[in-house]
Amino acid sequence: MTYLDGNASEPLRPAARAALLAALEITGNPASVHAAGRVARATLEAARERLAARFGCDPAGVVLTSGGTESIAFAIHMLAEGRCVLTGATEHDAVRAAHARETLPVDADGVLDLPALDAALAAGGPALVCVMAANNETGVIQPTLAIAELCHRRGALLFCDAVQAAGRVGFDLAASGADAAAVSSHKLGGPQGAGAALLAPRMAERVRPLIAGGGQERGRRGGTPAVATLAGFAAAADADRLSPELLRGAVEAAAVACGAQVNGAGAERLPNTASIWLPGVLAATQVMALDLAGVAVSAGAACSSGKVAASHVLIAMGLRHAATESIRVSLPWNATEADVAAFAAAYQTMATRVSRRAA
Numbered sequence: 001m002t003y004l005d006g007n008a009s010e011p012l013r014p015a016a017r018a019a020l021l022a023a024l025e026i027t028g029n030p031a032s033v034h035a036a037g038r039v040a041r042a043t044l045e046a047a048r049e050r051l052a053a054r055f056g057c058d059p060a061g062v063v064l065t066s067g068g069t070e071s072i073a074f075a076i077h078m079l080a081e082g083r084c085v086l087t088g089a090t091e092h093d094a095v096r097a098a099h100a101r102e103t104l105p106v107d108a109d110g111v112l113d114l115p116a117l118d119a120a121l122a123a124g125g126p127a128l129v130c131v132m133a134a135n136n137e138t139g140v141i142q143p144t145l146a147i148a149e150l151c152h153r154r155g156a157l158l159f160c161d162a163v164q165a166a167g168r169v170g171f172d173l174a175a176s177g178a179d180a181a182a183v184s185s186h187k188l189g190g191p192q193g194a195g196a197a198l199l200a201p202r203m204a205e206r207v208r209p210l211i212a213g214g215g216q217e218r219g220r221r222g223g224t225p226a227v228a229t230l231a232g233f234a235a236a237a238d239a240d241r242l243s244p245e246l247l248r249g250a251v252e253a254a255a256v257a258c259g260a261q262v263n264g265a266g267a268e269r270l271p272n273t274a275s276i277w278l279p280g281v282l283a284a285t286q287v288m289a290l291d292l293a294g295v296a297v298s299a300g301a302a303c304s305s306g307k308v309a310a311s312h313v314l315i316a317m318g319l320r321h322a323a324t325e326s327i328r329v330s331l332p333w334n335a336t337e338a339d340v341a342a343f344a345a346a347y348q349t350m351a352t353r354v355s356r357r358a359a
């Protein structure tokens with residue numbers, strides 16, 4: 001099988017597998033004071049320090065969780081207290097579902113409309129703005145630092161969903177200017193079921209848990225942490241990131257040669273992600289045809305890949321037809337030229353068959 005759906009879940013990196021398996025041998029609970037507990041605690045704190053170093057924040061600002069969605073829900077819950085929540089129109093459903101909100105428009109390439117953000121902040125009261133570092137469907141990268149400066153000038157806070165950016169181009173909380181961010185293990189080659197909310201020093205002492213419990217994570221997230229999974233996450237985060245820009249270019253060229261268009265092509269994008277529109281052919285039909293040919297891609301976000309829904313991301317970019325006729329090809333960290341060749345052959349066969357049927 002040719003796996004080109006890394007934005008849904010990356011294959012496990014060897015370093016992550018090794019760290020995960022080693023930590024599975026640990027018996028203790030990190031909250032226990034005896035020797036076994038102290039071993040678990042040391043493993044957990046080592047993972048926290050690695051993640052803090054990788055993502056540009058203090059270890060005290062790393063809240064360990066079960067994944068991207070929980071990290072997003074926790075950070076928004078904490079930061080939104082007493083604030084109105086404004087979210088970019090192309091945010092992931094995990095952000096869109098987290099809070100009652102107002103939506104901010106994007107341009108035709110999916111980049112946030114900064115004058116519209118400024119006007120919304122000027123018109124309203126205290127706000128929390130939620131804008132992702134990079135989009136999961138199109139790979140479009142947002143100007144996070146400029147957005148943070150604008151938010152802070154207007155007295156607003158910025159939350160940044162860095163789930164996709166972290167494993168592809170890296171993410172540094174301090175450099176982003178955001179007040180908090182979310183990252184997820186399985187999007188960067190770690191095991192599923194681990195993630196972290198990253199808090200800037202000015203936020204790290206706040207205590208407003210989403211899940212209250214035994215006081216873990218400095219009272220910010222109750223529950224025994226998944227020590228082994230988190231150790232695997234930290235090992236994956238330390239691995240070198242991929243930059244398969246050449247491979248993405250080859251994927252896009254093969255599709256364009258068959259009459260397709262690339263969505264968001266005018267913006268800076270993640271080097272592994274291509275959103276490809278084949279006019280007149282439903283995304284579900286394309287995904288199924290490619291799957292039958294042994295190539296795994298998705299129709300938009302992973303969470304909705306079971307349904308045939310129009311992409312809210314492409315609709316927000318003004319691409320109404322593309323919203324039901326686009327597939328996402330996302331190269332995982334171990335993608336090869338042979339994978340791209342397999343995609344190109346399967347895509348061409350599919351496109352030829354479809355156009356023959358239409359003729």
Ligand code: PLP
Nearest residue numbers: 067068069092094136163164184
């Ligand atoms: N945010 C973005 C941009 C994503 O792509 C995803 C997953 O697809 C999530 C959040 C949710 O992350 P997780 O699957 O770890 O809950």
